[in-house]
Amino acid sequence: MxxxxxxxxxxxxxxxxxxxxxxxxxxxxxxxxxxxxxxxxxxxxxxxxxxxxxxxxxxxxxxxxxxxxxxxxxxxxxxxxxxxxxxxxxxxxxxNKQILNKTLAASQCKTQEATYPTGYNRYAITLDGVTKSSKKVYFIDVREKEEYESYHFPNAINIRAPDINIEKIKEKLSLDDSRLNDSLIVLYCYTGNRSAPIAANIGLDNVKFFYSSNSDIINKKSSVIIEYANFINDKTFNNAKLLGPYRDRSEIGNRYLSASEIENLRLSKKAIVVDGTFNCSHPQLEKIIIPFLKEDDYNAKITKLINEGHDKKIIVLVNNEISTALILFSRLEKEYGINENQLKLGTWDDWINETKKSE
Incomplete structure (x- = not known):
């Protein structure tokens, strides 16, 4: 040759x-x-x-x-x-779960159409925006502590949504006004329902909420890894074992009572029935949705619930809000000693139809 x-x-x-x-x-x-x-x-x-x-x-x-x-x-x-x-x-x-190169991370993730609440465009930021920022980036997880502990972005801190404000952010991150201005604060939850209104209320151009589509973050487990975020951990958001936004009802079928059982227990004063839905309400029911309760309101409602329901069944009515009800159940068991058998779920729509029959 x-x-x-x-x-x-x-x-x-x-x-x-x-x-x-x-x-x-x-x-x-x-x-x-x-x-x-x-x-x-x-x-x-x-x-x-x-x-x-x-x-x-x-x-x-x-x-x-x-x-x-x-x-x-x-x-x-x-x-x-x-x-x-x-x-x-x-x-x-x-x-590979630990690829830290930003160029590769950006190339691997095709951010899909956003599903965050409309009206907050100014305060939204995508993966591309985060990776291109020249500022020091801080991630703040605004979910509940159980969700945060199940899985969170590496280096992210946790401040639950109802309690967050700019002073709390500065305190938790040890930032003065000058360092705050030189930073990019990125709030995240699942779909922006909690983080988007917070960013808008704070109203600063360097405080954003992170978004991608539901399928991108939750279902597809985007193989995105940047300096502060990792979406492809084995315990990512779509894992049914976690307290994610969606939950397989078959896993917790033994928690459910029929609408007729719930109404009989309520009328006989053997159960406390709680409204756990986001968009529904009933004049006779206390509404308890943990992710939207400020600390004082949360403590007051939980104290009342424990006092009235310590020897009764506590039934939370939900539609798709199963995960928030399970967070409540977990706290009632671990922090207040409520027996697991006392804590039950019901379907809001079925219960409403049942109450109409008895009217």
Whole structure:
């Protein structure tokens, strides 16, 4: 083999070895994958051309193959080496939970259409906005402590939504006015229902709420890792074991009572029935939704509930608000000694229909 061919083969081999290792820094894995796809397609077409030429015009094919044999062998060897080394690397990149390179993180996440509450556009920030910010970024988890402890962004602090304000943020992050102005404060929950109104109420351009679509964060477990956030932990938000926004009712079916059972217990004063819904209300029921109660209101309502229901069943009516009811149950059991068998769930819509029958 001539020297120039050996040198070319050596350089191409080095490139094949470097690309997978440096892909974390400058080549997004989706581009590598596309490159392999198009390269494979091209090789298949080329091989098809070769065999077609062999069949149709064997004389000219032999002439071509004889002159280009070395080049063809080199190209095939380099292509095979790139495929062998890169395919595993791509797989590892997408499975790796601690990729800290911002460029790669941005390339891996295609933020979908937002599902945050409308009217808060000015205070919304996407992953792209966070990664491009030149300011020091602080993440604040505005969910409840049980949600925070189940899983939260690395380095994020927890200030529950009803209690957060700018003074509390400065105190928790040890920021004076000057450092606050040089920082980017990013509030997050699940979909923005809690974090968006807070950011708007604070009204500062450097206090934002983080958003992506429900399916992006919750269902697809976005493989996004930036300096302060990791969405692909095994305990991410869609895991049914967590106190996420959605919960499989079959897991807690034994907690549910029928509407007729609930009404009988309520009328016989053997149960305290609580409204645990976001958008419903009933004049005879106390509404207790933990994520929206300030500390003083929360303490007052819980004290009243314990005093009236310590020897009765406590039934929380929900539609889709199962997780918030389970947080309440957890606290009643752990902090107030309420027996698990006393704590039950009911479906709001079914109960309303049942009460109409008895009227």
């Amino acid at each position: 001539k020297f120039k061919y050996k040198l070319t083969l050596l350089l191409l081999t080095l490139v094949a070895l470097i690309i997978p290792e440096k892909s974390l820094a400058f080549i997004p894995p989706n581009l590598i994958a596309q490159g392999i796809y198009y390269s494979t397609t091209s090789i298949v077409i080329f091989i098809g051309f070769m065999f077609s030429g062999f069949v149709v015009c064997i004389r000219y094919f032999k002439l071509f193959y004889k002159k280009k044999k070395k080049i063809l062998l080199m190209a095939f060897f380099v292509f095979f080496l790139i495929c062998l080394l890169t395919v595993n690397k791509i797989s590892n990149i997408y499975k």
